[in-house]
Amino acid sequence: MAVGHPVDNALQALAEINWSHPSLWICAGSIVFNPTMWNIVARNEYRRHTITRMVGSPLRGCYLLAFTIFTLGLLRDYLFTVAMDHQPKSHILEHFYVKVYAAISIVIGNVLVLSSMYKLGITGTYLGDYFGILMDQRVTGFPFNVLENPMYFGSTLCFLGGALWRGSPAGLVLTGVVYIVYIVAVECFEGPFTASIYQRRDREKAGKKKQ
Numbered sequence: 653m654a655v656g657h658p659v660d661n662a663l664q665a666l667a668e669i670n671w672s673h674p675s676l677w678i679c680a681g682s683i684v685f686n687p688t689m690w691n692i693v694a695r696n697e698y699r700r701h702t703i704t705r706m707v708g709s710p711l712r713g714c715y716l717l718a719f720t721i722f723t724l725g726l727l728r729d730y731l732f733t734v735a736m737d738h739q740p741k742s743h744i745l746e747h748f749y750v751k752v753y754a755a756i757s758i759v760i761g762n763v764l765v766l767s768s769m770y771k772l773g774i775t776g777t778y779l780g781d782y783f784g785i786l787m788d789q790r791v792t793g794f795p796f797n798v799l800e801n802p803m804y805f806g807s808t809l810c811f812l813g814g815a816l817w818r819g820s821p822a823g824l825v826l827t828g829v830v831y832i833v834y835i836v837a838v839e840c841f842e843g844p845f846t847a848s849i850y851q852r853r854d855r856e857k858a859g860k861k862k863q
Contacts, residue, residue: 665742665821676822679735682728683829687837690721694782695845703783710783711775718778732811736820745819757813764806767795777803781849804834 670676694717697703703713769777771793775785795802811830815823 665744665824668740668742669822669825670739673735673738675731675735675738676826679728679731679826680829682724682731683826684833686721686724686728687833687841689724690717690779691837691841693717694779698782698845698849710780710785714775714778714780714783714785717783718774721778732814732823732826735826736815736818736823739820739822741819742821743819745816745821750816750819754813754816757809757816759813761806761809761811761813764795764799764802765810768803768806771796781846786850786853801834801838804838808834 693703697713697717701710703716704710707713707716771791772787774780775783776787776791781787790796795806799805808827808831811827812824815827
């Protein structure tokens with residue numbers, strides 16, 4: 653198969669996307685909504701303990717939020733598939749090596765996500781620190797010794813692999829949205845706020861030692 657200039661191929665693939673189909677925008681909205689929702693809810697929980705008061709304990713509250721995030725994640729993944737089903741495939745992506753890269757991306761992405769969840773547990777994965785369930789020390793083993801945010805990177809790789817496997821330019825655009833949303837969530841919201849929670853815990857421990 654003849655391969656053209658990468659820029660020309662990219663522009664051609666973008667031109668094939670049906671930008672007016674509602675499933676594309678519904679999926680994009682779901683991608684943006686999920687981390688926005690859990691950051692707002694988690695910060696409110698940290699400040700006001702709304703969920704804890706509602707269910708009676710921080711652990712049950714964390715499990716409830718975990719169930720909500722996981723369910724919304726399944727819905728987002730379904731909407732991602734639906735959006736690609738309503739979009740044309742690109743012959744540019746119908747190449748053996750693209751399929752190989754797609755399979756590798758899916759495998760690596762799932763390894764990163766599942767190993768992160770195994771290391772962190774439910775409370776570590778699903779914002780337990782906002783409920784006052786703090787980890788004793790920073791997790792440094794695999795995959796955290798390879799990447800700073802392996803779960804988000806792994807999830808992005810899964811989206812990328814799915815889009816490439818289906819030969820979907822629209823899927824690649826939505827993967828770009830996933831990547832941008834995760835970067836903003838980590839760099840602007842979760843990272844700094846979570847760091848402040850542990851810094852406060854360390855200051856309180858130091859104050860108790862002095863007393």
